Amino acid sequence: MVSFKKKFLFLNVKENWYHCEPGFWDMLMPTAWLHVKNRKTPVKPGFSDVTYTIENDLTLDHDTIYAGFLKSNRQQIRQAEEAGVEFEFHNDVEGFVEFFNEFARSVNIGTTSVRRIKEMEGFLKLSYAKHQGRILVAHSTLIDDTYKIVRAFHSASKRTDDAFDKSLIAKANKALHYKDMMHFRELGYKVYDFGGYTQNTEDKALLGINNFKQSFGGEVVACTNYYTVSYQLLKKVGSLMGALGKG
Template sequence: MIELNHRKKLMAINLKDIYFAHSIIKEDPGYDVVYYFHCNEQGPDSTIFNTIFIDLKQSEEEILNQFNKTNRSLIKKLFKNNDFNIAITDCPTETEIEEFVEFYDMFAKKKGINRADKKLLYRLNDISSLSIGKAYHEGDLLSSMVFIKNKERVTGQYEGSGRFFFPENPHKVKMASKANRILEYMCMLHFKKEGLKIYDLGGVTLDPNDIEKANIDMRKKGFGGELVKEYHFMYPLTLKGKIFIYLKKFSEKLRRNSK
């Protein structure tokens, strides 16, 4: 479990983030609201988070053998040809975090998704719970991933691809797709060597009606593993916390209705 004690909001609310909890903590003196991420127990008004776990207690050969045929063949070929330079950093420097954020935010802008939460990355790094993986091809950064980890588990938080950055170079676009796969596998091996037990692929939508998301799900499912359901939610610990959550949800509802 990871705890981030960090924020005071309006109404002098004390908040905490908890990642990877097995169950809800009913009492925590000094805090009004806890944000749970990747919790095993379902909380009030939970958002379901479906994801895929890879068992890192397996041997390297067993991990590779559970991949689908396409991923196994591709990774073996990339190893043979030595096409990519892989760099995986635990407790990255400020420069490395800033470089990742710049890369990811460019990718996010192209995709029309939210930018990276830089403050979160720094706070995680302060407690040695952040790692960054990068895959280079001919000096160009084509894939980069950020992970949240504790002593047992590692979870993919952000994954950026360089495929949008070379519109006039189809070969680079194709290599960016390969970079994501080889980097994913090399990160599995890296965290296995660190003694971690679970590699979380960072979520699947299971939405067949969204073609782009379904394709991402298919890529992740190509690594094998076990489909797991977890929960994200806010949990009040005080009356003040209950009021804060009510007002927050009411505000979000108004914002959605105004669109």
């Protein structure tokens, strides 16, 4: 199961993914249980909310998974491969952080750090789509060896850089999601989690993200996040999105 600590000021904040089995000390400390499906947990922490994501079933055979993609996705994946886009899996943390932060600043989202990535060591894998030696797209994936779930976590690209072919980058990004799925399927993982779905939104940007994730043929799944009182207080005081999140 996924469980790691993040440093916030002088406190260790603990995050658990996919399970909620709190111990006595967990209930007292700043602790979160995220994307939980065993919703009949015997002890429920102080706060909770329901969120949604999109999941692809990796226990299906390759052809069935691939056939579930939109036809345009399959075409663009093939075009990326024909254009010579190459795909790599390695954990160059410093290189990934530099690439991601450059993208994050260009689109005004939170950055990350080597420390934040290394706090998740053993649970986070990195993948890249490259063309002629240059990185077009980079992903990080959160992995759970107990429940055999992999979750798309970070995604960055050169799409805001005018020196790069934006059409090729879009194709490479779709192809990298496909390669991520197949890579982890071969390693025995059962679920590819796209990392969130915004329910009942009219925001065009969020609808675009939803449509992108749904274009790979997965299903919308509900889950529950649980938080202790101290975690919720830190969230308010320290602005979790910046202080405890991916940044």
